[in-house]
Amino acid sequence: MTSYGIIGTGHLGSMLAEEFVRRGAISREELWVSNRSQEKAQRLARKLGVRAADNLKVAERSDVLFLCVRPVDLKGVIAETSELLTPEKLIVSVAVDFSLRQLENLCRARAARAIPSVASGKGLGVTLLVLGSDASEDDRSLALSALRVHWLAGGGGRGAAGGAIRSHQQRARVYLCHPQGVRPGSLYAGWKGG
Template sequence: MTAYGIIGTGHMGSMLAEEFIRRGAINREELWVSNRSQEKAQKLARKLGVRAADNLKVAERSDVLFLCVRPVDLKGVIAETSELLTPEKLIVSVAVDFSLRQLESLCRARAARAIPSVASGKGLGVTLLVLGSGASEDDRSLVFRLFGSIGWPVEVAEEQLEVLSDLTSSGPAYISAILREFALEASMRGAGVDKDLAEQLIKKTLIGTAALLEDESFDDLIAMVATRGGITEEGAKVIEALSPEMFRQLFSATSAKHRLVKDRIGNVEE
């Protein structure tokens, strides 16, 4: 029986524990959890029927260990448990900006990176995966099975993670921010449209649009709605004209933040 551990039971760690258990990817008796606040880990353990312990015991008992702590805390967690992270174990880090090279330089375990999305809590999230040089085909199959239970795992090149995580991990926030402004503007047009009603209508429209996009490309769906010479076409032209600059600024801002996080993490070889 494979034993699994999760160090860090914040939002992401708790979500992974709950969804892996709920969807049958991991059995309750196979999972150990720990957290800086042991009370929080104990609470999650009672809720899910799994076992809670400190970091050292979780690392010792686990064959596959998920590291769900902040990037700036990851080096310390690995340093604490490094003697237990042997080549027989697989560690899976969900921390952005902490590279495989850094992970592999700090311990002897096989390593992988996984960047899930909050949508994984609904079984509909994309998880970006990068596997280290020491990871085996069995490791690849295992992480694809686990993250496949909560959405769509996609293996990518590590250098693509920053840009792609803006689309997947950060995407739900960006999409929500755009649609919030859409609803707010609709409510301010002077026709007595209630903001909450506008928000609910956009949410329902988004669900239907997502279903259509299972079969259609963006361009094809735009063409289906924005008929030539029609009202929707005028609105689509405005978006096409103004949004490129907004998204250029978005990627510039997130890229700058990535650099700041990497600077805070520091060079593990220092």
């Protein structure tokens, strides 16, 4: 059984936890949550019927770990949990201002980035998923099954997500995820190299 963790239960972390449970993408017994304020993590755990613990225990217990902390706090969380972030684990960061390359350089775990839209909390949004160079097809399946979406392969693009992709376009695999299925078009639309 695959276990999942979320470190950071602010807006995005709580939204992901609620959607994972609501949609049945992750069973309550398989989901662990943590927050710098343990009281907040405990409240969310009681509300959803999941498990709450400190960052170290969540990192230890999780096969797939969603890092939903502010970019300014991400290095500290990775440093705190680095001994537990082994190559057998997949970390998925939602921090927009933190590159996939930085994630890969800070720990031994396989890395990915997920950039959900605000509408994702209502099951209507799009999530951009970028897999790192060491991530496997099994990692793709684990992340997509948690996000409970279909995928569209692509790459490139403009804006914050495009910048993240362009910096890794040779090695990364990029998926545009939508709960209603695959959307036509390519993430390359509107971006002409460079």
